Amino acid sequence: MKQITDFKLMESIDYGKSVWQRYRSPVPLPFIEAGQFVQVRVDDSPDTYLRRPISIHDVDPTQNEISLLVQKVGDGTRHLAALTAGAMVNMVLPLGNSFSLPQSDRERILLVGGGIGIAPLFYLGKILKSKGITPQFLLGGKTKGDLIRREAYEKIAPVACTTEDGSFGEKGFVTQHSVWDHAVFDRVYVCGPKPMMKAVAARCKEKDLWCEVSLENLMACGLGACLCCVENTTEGHVCVCKEGPIFNIRRLLW
Amino acid sequence: MVNETIQLGKGLVLRNPVLTASGTFGYGEEYTDFVSMSDLGGIIVKGTTLHPREGNPYPRMAETASGMLNCVGLQNKGIAHFIETIYPRICNFDTNVILNLSGSNIDDYVQGAERINALDKIPAIELNVSCPNVRQGGMAFGVSCSGISQVVSEVRKVYHKHLIVKLSPNVTDISEIAKAAEAAGADSLSLINTLMGMSIDAETRRPRLSMTTGGLSGACVKPVALRMVWQVSKAVRIPIIGLGGISNATDAVEFMLAGASAIQIGTANFIDPAISAKVVRGIAEYCARTGFEKVSDLTGQLIVG
Ligand SMILES: Cc1cc2nc3c(=O)[nH]c(=O)nc-3n(C[C@H](O)[C@H](O)[C@H](O)COP(=O)(O)OP(=O)(O)OC[C@H]3O[C@@H](n4cnc5c(N)ncnc54)[C@H](O)[C@@H]3O)c2cc1C
Ligand SMILES: Cc1cc2nc3c(=O)[nH]c(=O)nc-3n(C[C@H](O)[C@H](O)[C@H](O)COP(=O)(O)O)c2cc1C
Ligand code: FES
Numbered sequence: 001m002k003q004i005t006d007f008k009l010m011e012s013i014d015y016g017k018s019v020w021q022r023y024r025s026p027v028p029l030p031f032i033e034a035g036q037f038v039q040v041r042v043d044d045s046p047d048t049y050l051r052r053p054i055s056i057h058d059v060d061p062t063q064n065e066i067s068l069l070v071q072k073v074g075d076g077t078r079h080l081a082a083l084t085a086g087a088m089v090n091m092v093l094p095l096g097n098s099f100s101l102p103q104s105d106r107e108r109i110l111l112v113g114g115g116i117g118i119a120p121l122f123y124l125g126k127i128l129k130s131k132g133i134t135p136q137f138l139l140g141g142k143t144k145g146d147l148i149r150r151e152a153y154e155k156i157a158p159v160a161c162t163t164e165d166g167s168f169g170e171k172g173f174v175t176q177h178s179v180w181d182h183a184v185f186d187r188v189y190v191c192g193p194k195p196m197m198k199a200v201a202a203r204c205k206e207k208d209l210w211c212e213v214s215l216e217n218l219m220a221c222g223l224g225a226c227l228c229c230v231e232n233t234t235e236g237h238v239c240v241c242k243e244g245p246i247f248n249i250r251r252l253l254w
Numbered sequence: 255m256v257n258e259t260i261q262l263g264k265g266l267v268l269r270n271p272v273l274t275a276s277g278t279f280g281y282g283e284e285y286t287d288f289v290s291m292s293d294l295g296g297i298i299v300k301g302t303t304l305h306p307r308e309g310n311p312y313p314r315m316a317e318t319a320s321g322m323l324n325c326v327g328l329q330n331k332g333i334a335h336f337i338e339t340i341y342p343r344i345c346n347f348d349t350n351v352i353l354n355l356s357g358s359n360i361d362d363y364v365q366g367a368e369r370i371n372a373l374d375k376i377p378a379i380e381l382n383v384s385c386p387n388v389r390q391g392g393m394a395f396g397v398s399c400s401g402i403s404q405v406v407s408e409v410r411k412v413y414h415k416h417l418i419v420k421l422s423p424n425v426t427d428i429s430e431i432a433k434a435a436e437a438a439g440a441d442s443l444s445l446i447n448t449l450m451g452m453s454i455d456a457e458t459r460r461p462r463l464s465m466t467t468g469g470l471s472g473a474c475v476k477p478v479a480l481r482m483v484w485q486v487s488k489a490v491r492i493p494i495i496g497l498g499g500i501s502n503a504t505d506a507v508e509f510m511l512a513g514a515s516a517i518q519i520g521t522a523n524f525i526d527p528a529i530s531a532k533v534v535r536g537i538a539e540y541c542a543r544t545g546f547e548k549v550s551d552l553t554g555q556l557i558v559g
Binding site for chain 2: 001002003004041046047049050051092217218219220221222223224225226227228229230231232236237242
């Protein structure tokens with residue numbers, strides 16, 4: 001069941017272009033699946049009138065806590081990033097569908113994240129781990145500083161990296177990394193900027209690999225009520241906020 | 255105890271004056287985790303057309319200062335799908351379920367209204383002659399007295415329950431249009447639909463919406479909507495349902511003071527999915543505090559001069 005909850009910001013770590021934040025709910029958290037998101041009410045200012053959709057980065061049900069990774073791109077995300085411990089933030093959650101999980105623990109899984117798109121893959125990685133599957137992370141950024149919280153990902157599973165300037169990991173884009181040549185994957189999960197997701201999807205199609213992507217269309221309601229967030233698919237326009245944000249690439253017209 | 259009942263006439267009775275606006279509340283199902291349908295005066299479901307419509311391409315929305323633009327373009331699966339698939343799911347909601355009907359020609363409106371007339375549990379149609387996002391989304395009808403007379407009188411011939419006509423604010427004199435709708439047989443009027451607007455991204459030098467223009471809604475339109483409700487209330491005798499930027503109970507009370515008998519909550523549902531029920535409570539509290547025994551007594555109680 002969905003909730004509207006006033007969360008308390010417990011901890012915030014600034015990484016320059018982005019921020020990691022841990023929030024505690026005063027009520028028991030609903031069951032949250034990997035790939036779902038929250039709609040954050042930033043403040044009452046005219047410039048952030050609507051809620052902002054942010055992926056759930058991690059969940060700690062024992063503490064009723066969730067964490068978010070937020071990239072500062074505009075007024076809303078900058079305001080959120082500037083909050084300090086103790087601030088109260090209203091969120092609607094959990095929204096959207098979720099990544100489909102493997103059928104067997106023998107499946108080989110690749111989790112590809114670009115930029116802030118690494119956010120939802122953390123919780124997915126944790127869930128896979130709890131099911132006895134160790135995935136391979138492949139994280140990409142423009143430069144080393146974009147690969148935030150790499151150590152946290154490394155605690156879950158092996159992490160391969162690319163940077164466009166070569167400052168860390170292999171130089172280039174995630175699609176050019178050597179993990180693609182060294183291993184075979186049964187499932188590929190992707191979240192990142194659209195051009196990057198399209199490139200990975202093209203690569204997966206070429207190799208006939210199963211692949212799910214997480215879309216970030218502009219949203220108003222986040223509940224499937226307004227039809228603003230649609231993606232054109234093989235079945236016509238569908239709501240990314242309700243039937244997505246996770247889509248198998250076979251449904252997309254990419 | 256404040257009496258919250260609102261009689262809109264022709265068989266439409268609301269348990270309180272709060273309805274949810276078409277296109278902002280889905281089919282109600284999207285909000286059942288946040289509000290109980292039995293708390294609301296009614297819900298007005300998504301704009302429906304005789305034939306299915308894919309709507310406009312993405313991007314369909316742009317945020318503006320205290321508001322938003324949309325150009326959804328009446329995406330819906332058509333009346334047959336509504337009757338077969340959606341109606342059975344929502345017809346037992348403990349509230350008035352009202353259908354918002356749109357069309358691109360008179361025949362579509364008439365055929366649609368005929369089919370909805372046969373549905374026992376839909377006590378009213380809201381005739382959308384004011385969608386700004388579709389070339390023939392009905393706005394052509396809603397912006398001239400002759401157009402609105404024609405569509406309303408034709409629908410009136412086949413539709414025997416409560417007929418709400420939703421007016422466009424994108425006109426020179428909304429009172430004239432309102433009078434024409436009343437004369438053609440409307441049982442009540444709802445206003446306003448969205449205001450035509452536009453948003454540009456200076457960096458890319460492109461419009462933010464796929465259709466270049468779209469409909470403006472949210473808190474920023476309230477003063478315009480309030481003025482129009484007040485003007486129309488002077489011009490017609492049928493009840494008015496006021497909407498446009500209502501974000502809390504005080505806003506709702508203002509619309510009633512200006513002349514509305516009931517109100518709708520639209521874009522505010524996106525910001526607080528539980529707002530509609532809060533507005534219901536807030537209006538009753540206002541009445542209790544200010545000595546109104548009946549919520550319906552608020553209508554037109556504006557003190558001027
Ligand atoms: C399901 C979903 C999950 C998301 N998860 C995360 C996340 O985990 N972390 C994170 O930092 N961001 C995430 N986003 C993107 C985030 O919602 C936007 O960056 C945010 O709404 C921008 O708000 P703002 O007020 O800071 O910027 P605005 O002032 O609204 O916009 C600033 C710039 O960012 C662009 N922008 C705004 N919204 C989006 C969007 N949805 N997608 C792409 N570009 C956008 C605008 O076009 C503009 O150029 C997610 C979006 C969706 C739909
Ligand atoms: C996303 C969106 C979709 C809408 N769809 C419809 C529709 O299908 N039919 C209709 O009559 N009005 C539609 N409207 C207009 C609203 O019902 C309402 O008239 C308008 O938004 C003003 O009220 P508000 O400021 O409270 O939102 C839509 C508005 C929005 C924001
Ligand atoms: S954002 Fe409203 S339907 Fe998806």
